[in-house]
Amino acid sequence: MQRIHYRLITTLSLALFACGQGNQQKNGNKHEKDSIAMREQFATSPVLDGKTAIGHMQVDEGLEVQLVAAEPMVVAPVAMTFDERGRMWVVEMTGFMPDTAGTGEDKPDGKIVILEDTNRDGVMDKRTVFLDSLVLPRAICLIENGVLVATPPQLWFIENNSDKPGKRTLVDDQYAAGGNVEHQPNGLLRAMDNWIYNAKSDRRYRKVGDKWLKEPTHFRGQWGITQDDHGRLYYNNNSENLLGDYFSPGLGGTNPQQNNAAGFDQKIVPDNRTYPARPTPGVNRGYQKGSLDDSLRLVKFTAACGPVIYRANLLPATYAGNAFVAEPSANLIKRNILSDSSYIVKGVQAYQRKEFLASTDERFRPVDLRTGPDGALYIADMYRGILQHKTYLTEYLKNEIKMRNLTQPLNCGRIYRVIPAGSKPQPVTFELTPAFLGKMLGNENGILRDKAQQLIIDQHLTTMAPELRTMLKDAAHPLTQIHALWTLEGLHSLTAEDISGIWQQQDPVLKMQALAALPAVLNSSSIKATIAALDSLSDNPYLAPVVAYVLPVVGKLDKAASTRLEDKMIKTYAPDRYVAAALVNNAANREAALLKQVIAWNPDTTLVLRRQLETVLKNMDSKANAKKMEALRKELPRGYKIFNTVCQTCHGKSGEGIASMAPPLNESNWVNGNKKAFISIVLYGLTGPVEVHGKVYKAPEINGDMPGIGASDEFSDADIAQLLTFLRSAWNNKADKVSAADIQQVRKLNNGRQKPFTAGELTN
Template identity: 60%
Template sequence: MKGGLSTRKLTYLGGLLALWALAACQPAGKGAKADSLAMRRDFAESPVLSPEEALRSFRLEEGFTIQSVAAEPQVVVPVAMTFDRNGRMWVAEMTGYMPDTAGTGEDVPNGKIVILEDTNGDGRADTRTVFLDSLILPRALAIVGNGLLVAEPPRLWYIEINNDKPGRKTLVDSLYTEGGNVEHQPNGLLRAMDNWIYSAKSSKRYRLENGKWRKEDTHFRGQWGITQDNEGRLFYNNNSENLLGDYFSPGLGSNNPNQRRVEGFNENIVPDNRTWPIRPTPGVNRGYMKGVLDDSLRLVNFTAACGPVIYRDPLFGTAFLNNAFVAEPSANLIKRNILSDSGYFVNGKQAYASREFLASTDERFRPVNLYLGPDGALYVLDMYRGIIQHKTYLTPYLKNEIGMRGLTNPLNCGRIYRIIPQNSKPQTFKIGDTPEDWVKALEHGNGWVRDKAQQMIVDAQVKTIVPQLRALLASGKGFSRLHALWALEGLHALTAADVLPLLEGNDKAFHRQVLSVLPSVLNESNVGELFPKIMEAGSSKETAPVAVFVLPAVAKFAPDQSIAVLNAIWHNFPNDKYVADAVISVLKDQEQVLLAEIKSWNPDTSLVIRRRLEKVLIDISNHRKARLDEALVREFPRGNLLFKTICQTCHGADGEGIQSLAPPLNHSEIVTGKKERLIAIVLYGLTGPVQVNGKVYKSPEINGDMPGIASNDEFSDADIAQLMSFLRNAWSNKAEKVSESDVQAVRKKYKGRQKSFTMEELK
């Protein structure tokens, strides 16, 4: 209507009034309401900024500058990246992600792997080469030898590289991303110091040896993005938790599948999840809920934490060494955390009060992955788009936000930035061509360079440099000795003679690393030499857990000695939960025997090792009763499929829950109780503490919120009824089935509801 308000503007104003009302209902400081209105007016629209304009939208830590490395059309929707030995960027472009709020066309094969190169050394990529195209939602990549690992759900491929063109293609894992949706599938493909490749949102690890791919179980870790520190410990997060991580080398402690949780892994490193955006961020999935936004409509806590990186280069200065940077695309910012060690514990805190390392006023700035570069810069992958939430859990509220500010298009943008100190001119370090150059690079100050040099040594399997590696191992400085240690392990050249001198002295942190490599060294001829050192390590609280973790390798050649050391350790530390869990981790299917021994030794029921062992035995009993009935899968095929797609990745395939993510569905009174209550939770979500089987689960032990699927058009009410009937009768559960009409009745009762339920409401 000429001279009047358009429908879109009226819709926008309606949403604006709703948000003003929301802000008015929340506790407000002085001037909060005015601030809220002013901020909302200032950011009423989210225009697409050019790369140059986007740079002006950033507020960055003093003393640093941010530079554009690549932007559309050179790069589009970057989600993952790796550098090759020459500093070129290999980038996964997830072009097909969420073309609209319904996810229309996500199955179109338009994803690519591209190579970006800076040929003149000015810090900007000036060439683009398409290595692979016609991919569906590629999500992770890693260079291994003369090939590239590529994750394209559900498969993991290894593709040989021939002059920057794809060669022979090998299927590494047909079920790399089995189950889950785009937000809840494995990713990362981090080549860790221990020569294995680890993923976030996964309990598998991979390694190429003698031309064949190995796949093993490991601890389940994180959601999106994974990184390591200078000691090879892994760090990760989930969408609502700043930083999680391990205290010990990643290959340890996963021997016992009966044990659901091993202390020292998946630890909450930075419990503070507060965020400090510099613009209103109403475009978050649960922005309508009290406490999600503050009185200025800014995100209070993480809702999309991802892409962590441990900074490992002197370029930023000593205060930044070993800092953890975490991306938050929903709040358009990057957080800095300071980490410190105390024994084998890693503690972390946010670097600043009430501000961030980097924040933007541009709503389309979507940092999803962070990397340390071979030049010492911090690299930022920015999807640069309006929609960041996947359709599976997209709320009507967020759909309205997307519509109000026209966030659906464009779909062909993407940015890569690097952050460096002001007035610095860092140069990419290019590792030389000879094996001797690679050994020398293990002493470089940049963690990426050291990692890459080690990988090149292991990939090439050049045994002629073993003497140089041994010399570095014996007399090297800093972290070069650790890289030499694991490089020798990767060459299958590490011997007891190399290791024994390393276990002298009082450097317990170094001893833990040396102990971690022993499973690759121990054999029948050297176990007698190494055994006394393992026994000695078991007598110290700082090394006892790692000494226990390696005992299965000892048991292959000296079973009696292994049992003797194990018994001595748990007798010495019966109330240390890290030692207790380590002991349980090496006694698969011998838990009852250990419990009998503990009771005979000391009848005290409060002993930590006894209590933790009894919990494992309960889990074993539950698991034995909880095997899925194939008849149930046949009766509810859609329910089983929906479980794998939207439930399994947080609640576990066995329904027993996953640490840091979600509580159990098995033996859950919420699942088997009143079906109307379960329907309401599945449709509209659940927030806050929840009690399951006598235990209260709350953040940060689990993710504090479970999203609902009421607004997802993919799932019919008949599908949702099948899902709940499946859950109510899976594993050890037994309850009345749910019908389509039951679901419809609950929808009718709560028509128009967006807000998640709390357990108090549902009572």
Template identity: 60%
Template sequence: MTSKLIGCALAGLMFMSCGNEGKSPKADSIAMRQQYGESPVLTAEQSLQHLKAEDGFSVQLVAAEPQVIVPVAMTFDEKGRLWVAEMTGYMPDTSGTGENAMNGKIVILEDATGDGVIDKRTVFLDSLVLPRALCIIENGLLVAEPPRLWYVEINGDKAGKRTLVDSAYTEGGNVEHQPNGLLRAMDNWIYNAKSNKRYRKEGNRWLKEDTHFRGQWGISQDNYGRLFYNNNSENLLGDYFSPGLGSANPNQRNVKGYDENIVPDNRVFPARPTPGVNRGYMKKVLDDSLRLINFTAACGPLIYRGGLYGAAYEGNAFVAEPSANLVKRDLLEDSGYQVKGKLAYTGREFLASTDERFRPVNLHLGPDGAIYVLDMYRGIIQHKTYLTPYLKNEINTRSLTQPLNCGRIYRVLPNGAKPMPFKLTADPAQLVAALDNTNGWVRDKAQQMLVDGKYASAIPLLRQRLADTTKPIGLIHTLWTLEGLHALNITDVKPLTRQKDVMIRTQALWTLPSIINSSNKAAVADILTGFLIDQQLAPSAALVLPALKKVDPSMAKRLSPAFFYGFPKDVFVADALISNAKDQEAALLDEVIAWNPDTNLVIRRHLQKVLTDISNRRKASQGDVLAKEFPRGNLIFKTVCQTCHGADGEGIQSLAPPLNHSELVTGKKERLIAIVLYGLTGPVEVNGKIYKAPEYNADMPGIGSNDEFSDGDIAQLMSFIRNAWGNKAEKVTEKDILSVREKYKGRQKSFTMEEFK
């Protein structure tokens, strides 16, 4: 049945439902299940007919099996070729049998004829286990193959020498909860989702630094180098400030302006019923027509900067939702230095399919300005760790285990458009000119090629371009290109801090940490002082203080009070100052109180929270003894729980509340057992604080139906978390687990807090 016929049939069914008052929602659900009882595997051409794009756009098939299989990540080279990571081993069945097979690949896909369709496949790397991210830099390719991050030299499209960049790129977690992304951002660092690490290549050395923890799967940047990401149940999260700032104080768990909820509206509008979602049996997960109501697998966000779709689409966010077979469009707007967003429309999506196996997992901007959609094309999208009995039944009923050897890549084009990829050469003059291209991919790639090529001859051209402030976006790339070439200096930056355009001034501030030294520190301090009366730029100026502190601690300390004097109610300035106070939080608090004893001052409250966190960590057990006593419990915690609750048990913003000092953990063990076995749906109260959507996921899946974990394993896990960190409570036994299982025999749905009262 074609997409159009299915849509008409579904619309007719909905019309009958609305017009017949005697027809119950349950009857509608039964009718829907009958209509979609089968879910056939479609060819790429057939599946394409089931895809509906927003009016004015069409979808083109770029590649399909056997040219590409299970694509999960990709990047383009300067020739416009696609480099794709194939995660072939992902979930061969509901038990994940053989998931660690060495069948993953990195392939190069080429359109030799220029018609937008791939006609050549070259295997660059094979025998990989679940590869998940890649990034081209200089003459090599970064490849993430958990737990390692490799740098592989490229020799004529063949893999050369391998260098181990990070042996612990991923630490714990499962396939859904491990670092990924490898986004080469505007500030010349490489950032990741589900990670607090960033990387940079300096000659033959690889630099690795801590940064903010961000997102779950997929990461993108806007025209100003700010990062955007999400987690599975939240539409879009992101940063207000440069990604390299604000993480100087490891004692500070959260910093305002980072990991902000950009689009709090999490509704989705599938084109077909979607009963095959993990929690489809729960109320308010599916509507009466069995359609998903809110995101449950949000991933692969992309900030569109392509210049092909028209002004209305520039800066929009696009988010993939494989469980609902769709891609969402969000409208973003700057409000001062803050970014706010909303759904582009309700009741429909930018791209949606009536083929249940259409699984968009990542979105990329191409050299032609189009959005490229990576479709894993699989029935099973949920990893085994959290797979519910309900979803297992859905998979078995509609034979969703297959296929395992498919995959598609599409591009979305304005109707009638026939764009050609912009191909870059090694000519420095052409690359400098390309920094002003209307396509953000071209600008990014030109910057990267100039930096990778170490073109000293480009520096005079870049400085000449820096003098032209009439085109801010190109100027910003020029600024960061000079930074990447280690040619940027205070003479370049200082005039830009006085420009009328606020984003030029902001970017100039953001580059200061990379150029501060003993000879220009006074000039930097003068620049920062000049922003003490600027509400818009004061937070960015305060975020630069830790960099100044490295060169001259006393100078940074003298500047700090002026910021909280001038902005006592500004949460962004407050957190920026705390980031400059590593291990000096108590002294800063005394200084604030001496200036103003008001207990409601933002900076005072935030400092007291940081000091409490420090105290809790000092009291916490080291966990070494517990890890030996409960080895399986420790391992399960690292692979299942740590990715949301944090290694220190203090929770992770936007993901999950703390386990440390939580009455849910240390209270009645029967309650904790029930939660771990069957899950918990929010809102959740921990230590007097309510954790609920959209600020937090507010939905913890149970692991009681996971065949990988025995009852003894689960007992160890709970004994571990009940006595880790600052917790101390009675151990849990296998007999305890069996008792709770018997009490709730046959239960599938998660618990709520109300059920435990």
């Protein structure tokens, strides 16, 4: 009753205030009056206990939010996963931003903890610390007899000896090198294709025996990564609702000169509007026009993270396959509805002017979302006042934090689950037997199917191969077929005969999965029959992109046959951007020759394949400056370091920009042009459209706002001058140096300024 009573009061107060807004439109300055009223209503941000905080949440009708764990059971959770016993493994990033200066954030106080519900009432009642003394841990993945743990800059595999850490293996000493805490790899998603993928990264990992493999893949996202029932990956960056791939993640990514391949890093949900339940002035650029509406609510995403595709059946059927995205700056969780058209995935927001879940508690910071083995939607709430890292923290936000005492406390954290109202979902415990695991491969909950696949592989249950082959032929259960295919691949038991059998089936989705798995089985004895099948499959526009993506492995076994098939696909699909991207991937180290071949066949300058090849060749020219960059690193070490920790995370290591993030720095008219304008951008930021190389970049093609670093306590004027000098000399850029005096002069000219510049201001 108390919870319902509080929610009613909150709803009425907001409704009454909304009525007041309508009257204020008749009076003078609506924005000013609304802002003042909101400031008065939400002048403080009290610290609420976990159960009371639920009373501040508005959630979809028919659903309820339950508290699963709260401090001291869990503190500052940023990532979570479940094991075969239904226990929750949680990453605690306790050291994140202890104050606005980030004092002591390098203190080793992070932990990996195991939470368990021993009496099966839905509430965690047992806490086991598996690892402690970690600096800003960020991701976890369970595999075989151990745990992958990401602690910058290393990625470690740590054996699990009865919930105590055992032997440590260094998997990658450069996993999270460069960047700051907001811009370092994370996620560690064990995907359907048996590789482990990351957000904010272009590398993937796989354990084979006692060895760890590391391979290049497409660059993806910023914080959090998830997959759908077909194993396609989804992610986002801080200002983008949902990005993702149209194809299996292991395809492509092997041509180091190719950036932004069509079909990967696509805008799945281009609508980035948000509808908070409360005013949200405490966002980094809240002072900027258009960032907040007249009631001080965030207009668009600014901290999108932790996406999940809901793949279970506990929630109503209308939620299946939906994408949920956390927005901790606005204290809400977004729901998106996805749909397929051919292999293209698109999505729309589920509602207009409301959210799936929104809280009036400013400290509610959802940062990771998961589908649980019980079918519930789980929410990791960091429950912090400060969310923005010090590198980009503006004076405006520092003041907001001070006004509402948001720095403390640092020892809170919650995990919630969303379930149908009145339901009592039970935890799921796996029996590690072939009979049980085989049955679970057909479960309606995709998370349980994933876990069954992983456990079969982890236990090396090759005796299940005959049963898996039977599942592979069961067209009545297409999702089970897909898992059977990849489980066989993970066991190294998939054969060319298995793939050939799929070619005879009708389901094009399964055929696409088989094409993605083809590299695992292709050999000299099966290549001839495979080429004949690929030639036939390439006639299907739905399958053509994936056929083109497997050409590199075909070429290793039969170069002449691969060349013939490539030529056929060029003449059939040269205008198709997705097939063209796959053909460019296949053309590594021979892009110029292929361009010459394409022009000889068809001199059309607008041909998609031609334009993609020309872009790659331009990228190659830009990357030919390795010696120059090494010399600059030695000459300007501080500038080089700041570039790698701040700039390259959005603009790319080669300065060519990153799709959905930021435009190029290489040969940019802004970098090479007016010194004062460039200094102004770096100090105060840039908002809105910007023209580079004659092309206008604007949201949603890129992030519409670039934050300045002039207010950061991390960098002196000499540091910033060295950074700008580095950028004006890097790659093909050729411009004069910037001094600390230049920086100081621009600061003096703009004394007191907080808001970012527009391109128009800097060119007038």
